[in-house]
Amino acid sequence: MQLGWIDFSKEDRQKALDVINLLSEQGAVDELGIGIIRDAFANYFFPGTSTVQTRAKYFLIVPYVLREAVDGKYGKDANRVLRAIDSAEKDCGIRLLEADPKAEGVIGTRVLPKGWVARKPSDIYWNGIRTFGIFCDYGLSIPEYVSLAVKLKEQRSVSWLGNRNDDADENDKDDSDAGDIGNIRFWNLPIYHDDWRDNLTIELTQEEAFYLDKQIQKSTKGSLLEYVLKNHIDLNEYDDFASLTAELSEKVSEKLAYMMKLACNFNNLVYMARVRYNVMLSEGENTYANDEWSRILPDIKHNATVDLDAVFGELQLINPRAKSFLCGIQTAFMASDTHMADELIRKRERSLKGAARAKLSRTKEFDHSKWVGGGMLDYRFSNARRIVNDIYAGEVSADV
Template sequence: MVSQLGWIDFSSEDRGKVKQALAMMADKGTLDELGIGQIRDAFADLLFPGISTIQTRAKYFIFVPRLLREYQQLPSAKRKKQPLQQYLKTQENELTRQLVECCSIDELGIIGRTSIASGGVKQLPSTIYWGGLRKFHIANTTASLAEVARALQSNEERLSYDHQDDATDHTESALIELPDNDPVWRNESKLQMQLSAVEAKFLTAKMTETIGLEDSIFAQIFASELIHGDVAPYEMEFDELVEKMLHEQTVSEACKHNLKLASDFSLAMEGPHIVLNLLLAQANGDELQVMDLSEGYKGWAKKARARDVFNTNSVNGWLTVRVDGKPRNIKPHTQLFIREFAATFLASSNHHAAEDIQKIVSQQSHKNKGKLSKLKNNAPYENWIGVERLDFRWSTAKVILKDLSEGLANVIT
């Protein structure tokens, strides 16, 4: 019997969330076998608000608003004949074709590059970037893209805006903010994935100065002038970035607190995943992998003890993490798993993955995945199951940061 997954399709935003989740599950390295994804995502939202794992380049934070602005400028009669989502699908496919033609074959990050000739872009940039556009107040609304589409098509004058006072224009003209109103931005001579200096300055301000984002990584990198250091932050691995920012006096204490908690969580959760893979290797009779993973656990345990990552304050911080002032809903069995693993690890006197440690990890896999647990199904060992060290979307964020930095440096004019 073939398994199927379905969902009730309320809006393009709902579709986007499901597609993003499926895209993440397609990568073996992101399978959340032990149920830590809610905490991981909470720290990612704290450190890199507005950034998602399937974003590719900063330029789409400009491309999508330009298309939205163009739709706004259509006569209302044309809007009624062509809904926003249909317009965006047509225009974003055309934009992709233009980018493929205009840009070098080595240009990275063009969404839909490999699918445009065989059916069009599978996941539209407007869907991928809408959450970030709202977070950075480039799209001045709390509404979903589907809700905005309905409002614009029906020519409604009032949309559900946030972060605006009564004296501010609440009509649709205030919906989208852009650095300029360039009418020929899609000309072949101008179209490119790199940011102009004007675009980079606009985006940097939005990503670092918007209320509520002051303690984000981007905001603190620019505020502390780390972007101009001997080694650019976007050239660093996540652990290097953490080390640099924790020792930088000009980085805010709130940012350091979040970074330290996230970094400790990343190291702490490496251990249970080593044990998970050890159990799978044992079930498959892979003695060589069992030996390697046992040694890997010993090395991890030494680092975890040296850094005291399972101290009470850290564990409580992981389980009570708040984003935008609101606590994240963390599954009770995951909370229990983390507390039990921490207590058992601290009580042990050696660096081996003892039987009680293995039992805690096995139980969590079964509780979290049920019949789909890799341990329950005695799945073939595939070298690594689940996450390794977490970077909380840094791999995506540093590409965006590099685009901003190069634009600000007038690399692109």
């Protein structure tokens, strides 16, 4: 299948890329339309993270690049500045690989130095940079930030020409150091030097690591991510979100423990539906799917006992079709009615994709030995673990 779109603007192009990217993200295949609930839980526990973030260093590389790009050296044309940002991000990728060709998580590894990626680090990390208060938000997209910053820089330059004073240069330097233009503060960054690109590596410096640790804690109060960092929890000790919940549910706040258990209960229900989906898609020929169904069948009623009203209420979600499907399949599993569950799954996929595109309408076209549609929900646990590990490693880097 080929996809295409009419490219009216950079923002439209990015929206299209975001949609396409969802199809290739690990664990993001969503045959039954529960992605909105999965993502809402993930945002609750690990705000500012995403499934395509690779290393914590980008939370600072991107701001360094974006802040420098509007200092006036690229002129007044916002489009030219955006192209300069693209070039600078690519240059950083090349530098990171030159420092360590085997470094994990460097964006663009497979295409650099000749090529570059369609979805840049700034696109991937922008939401997190805003969520963590590294950028002082104002609800701006990157193009909007660039456009506003360029205009403010130009206006202030004109103002200086008409009203210079003895302190102008010093004030200019103060604003630059603070990340401000005029009276608007855009950035909240640790102190760094103009030669930050020299000897650039994917690892955080100790100062950067301490900064990110405190900044994330400050901006994600009440989240699981804040608790992990505040208590220096080693996420490598846990295999998945469920094992983390089992260990921490008696230690975190009552509300957070409740939400973690609710997420695990929801996970159990969804996983049963995904197993049945794979049994159906393979026409009963997928050995793993069959074995999984046999394993969970004795606990089918217990695994279906999730408070769906609480799930939608706590997450403030309004999606009647998704809730109707989940309530229906919950009823089927509680009654141990596999036939009813299968019919609901079949109808759900058709309602989402249409009969012609639904995989269950074309079971002969697929490899019956392969699993489709994701397994247990991760809620970005593995992605958060990568970021947290980078922070911990940076904090001890100068002591090793």
